[in-house]
Amino acid sequence: MAHRFLVLVILGLILRIGKSILNVYLDLDAWQRNIGIAGILLVGPSLWQYGEALFHKKRKLHWAIYLHFLPYLLFTLLCWTIPNRGDTLSYFIYDAVFAHLLMYLFIATRLLVNNHKDNKPKIYKWYRNLLIGVVLIWAFYIGNIAGLIPFYIGGALFFSLLVYMFSFLLLRNHTFSLEKYTASTIDQNTSMDMMDSINMLFEEEEIYLNHxxxxxxVAQAxxxxxRILSQVVNENKGMNFSEFVNFHRIEKAKKLLVSPNGKDEKIIxxxxxxxxxxxxxFNVAFKSFTHLTPSQYRRQNSPS
Known part of the structure; x- marks a missing residue:
């Protein structure tokens, strides 16, 4: 479900940025320019629903959600009649479209803030970066409208830069792997209950001490x-199983490194x-999680 909304976000941006490029080199008709402007009306609700699907794993949409896409549909269907001739009414409509996006940027930001402690760091960081990118594009066009940024086509160049950045993040963090369990029948409540059992094994029984x-x-226990175990860890913690195990091992090591009994122990x-x-x-995992070597961590965190 989530990746479909991501496609709509990108489609909306492509429509708007494509209009910017074509409008520089071609004499577009008003209806053609309106189709490009309509893309902005698609970005906002799609970005919001993409976040909802990522954080809450929605599989079915309430019918009322589709009403949020009605402005885009109407604007596209009525593109031949909507004014786009550089007069006051045309600018008012143009400003209203970007105000529409701003409203959804606030909603998406609130969604991000409400989920910053949701133990899904990869999902959180990816959505945060995507949101920042869209905010920057919005700010660029508003700056152009206000006369603060004179280079109109710069929006297209800026969008290209963001596409490369997002592609890099997708490849590095394997974001689409977050969607590989969408066909699973396990619901969110069951997933959370099983995560509690996993946490008990790791935090109380310290099962991770077995190298x-x-x-x-763990699945047998x-x-x-x-597969279900891997899904539960992925959905609730935003990590694969190996990362989850190493996370607990590193937390244990951090405590030992600065404890009265462990501060003089050898790293091995x-x-x-x-x-x-x-x-x-151990050294590789520790550096990955803390960006410090074990020795550096001990020096920086040991009581003086």
């Missing part, structure tokens, strides 16, 4: 399948005591 711990082993001992099978994988 040979496997997905299959919870009487579920490895801390690695084994945290559940790692060798010091090399």
């Amino acid at each position: 040979k711990l496997s997905l299959q082993e 919870l009487k579920t399948s490895p 001992s801390i690695a084994y005591d945290s559940g790692f099978g060798n010091v090399t994988s």
Whole structure:
């Protein structure tokens, strides 16, 4: 579901940016310019619903959601009759379209803020970056309307830069992998209950201290399948199973590194005591999570 709304966000931006490019080199008719402007009316509700689908894993949409796309549909259908001739009414309509997007940017920002502690860091960061990109595009066009930014085609160039940036983030964070479980029958409440059981195993029983711990082993302990277990961790924590295990091991190591009994221990001992099978994988994982080596972390956080 989520990726469909992402496609609509990109489509809306392409319509608007495409109009900017074509309008510089071609003499577009008013209705053609209006189709491009209509793209902005598609971006806002699509961006909001994309966030809702990412954070809340919605599979079915209430019929009222489709009403949010009605302005885009009407603007497109009536593109031959809507004024676009540079007069006061035309500018008023143009401003109203960007005000429409601004309203949804506020809604999307509120959604982001409400989910910043939702333990889904990859989803949060990806949606945050996408939202920032759309906000910057909105700001560019508003700056152009206000006469603060004179380079009209710069919006198209800026959009191209954002496309490359988003593509890089998609490839680096495997964002679309977040959608691979949409066909699963497990609901959100069941997923959250199972996550509580997983947390108990990791936080109270410290099952992660077994350096040979496997997905299959934890699944057997919870009487579920490895696929379901992987899905639950992915949906609730925004990590794959290996990252989740290493997260707990690193949290354990951080405590040991600065504890009265562990602050003088060798790094290799801390690695084994945290559940790692060798010091090399420990160092790599520790640097990945904290951006510091274990020794640097100990120096910066040990009581003076």
